[in-house]
Amino acid sequence: MDQEIENIQEQPEIQDEILLAALKLFAEKGYFNTSLIDIKDAAGLNTTSVIYHHFKTKQMIASALYANIIDSLSISIDDIRRKNEKPSEQLRGIVDLLFKLTDDAPDVMRFLLLSKINEFLPEEKPVLKTVAFVKIIKIIEAGIQSGEIRNMTPQIGYAYFFGVIDNTLRMVLTGALDKKADFYQSQAWLAAWNAIAKK
Amino acid sequence: MDQEIENIQEQPEIQDEILLAALKLFAEKGYFNTSLIDIKDAAGLNTTSVIYHHFKTKQMIASALYANIIDSLSISIDDIRRKNEKPSEQLRGIVDLLFKLTDDAPDVMRFLLLSKINEFLPEEKPVLKTVAFVKIIKIIEAGIQSGEIRNMTPQIGYAYFFGVIDNTLRMVLTGALDKKADFYQSQAWLAAWNAIAKK
């Protein structure tokens, strides 16, 4: 009981501190260049034992991060789908979200777009097979049905549309484009949409 | 003298065997999941010492691979530039090359498109700063000058055009698209070109 009350008004749980520190390091240096000692230091802990108390292995940290990110994306996508009817508007909403994330939470996007997740998490689903991205494919499918999008397999539509979007974001994240993502958003949206829209 | 004669009619040099085996493993499992013992086995050698006789460190193997691939790309691009006048034709030639490589030498493309090279070669130039890719940016620049391509910074042009191309190839290489790259080529070219062409 005392514990419960304490937990409520406590500063962020240690678990979250660990996850946050790990995300930052994985995004910056990569999973394999990050040791548990690095994570311990970045999280302000005294011993790696603390980490092992919360996560069974190093992989489990990455796995938890991956799940959190995909879950949160999936929820946001549901929200966007509810608030917008037309597939074009839904895609627009997703683009909004991704560009905003790139500026506000670059580490999340770096982890998602720039790292080879199945290289260190061979058991996990590849990004395209996760709930979040299956939903995106469904939106494209619906757009083809409704006639907004040219006739093509949804995967191809995904390749073209998010080719433009992701590559723009990747270049922002790596510094190959020097302004904030926001600066490129409306143009990139147009180019991406034109690549799949029925004209 | 004897040695020279031998070398001429010898089967592929050991160096090349090592590079080939390493490329395959790096492409399939990633640099960090590949040990020198793996490379030794894949190259049919008895000892890792043989490898150390030809390469100072594991990094140097990856570095040599990277240099070879960029050099060879760069030469091909020069060739394409010589044989074609208009930037649109030159880009078309580069797309041809990349799709062909994806079907004929998937490991090369996996290494180039799918691995985070500066994660294990922090000293090397990122892909976009290499000679080969600087030449591509120059072609796009020329296309903007000549009026074939819309007015935009060349980097943005690159982001859109190769966003479509690379993402298509990436999906072929990971199996998210199930046909050979060749099958998607002409469509992808159209979508990519339309994303930057002055209409």
Place this chain on the structure above:
DNA sequence: GTCTATACGCCGATAGAC
């Protein structure tokens, strides 16, 4: 739940005989 100490394995790299 956090500390100290330490085990254990793997892997990159070297030494030195042949």
Place this chain on the structure above:
DNA sequence: GTCTATCGGCGTATAGAC
């Protein structure tokens, strides 16, 4: 130039006291 043997170190993970 290839072999055997081995070092050194790092990094993950555990044992066990507090």
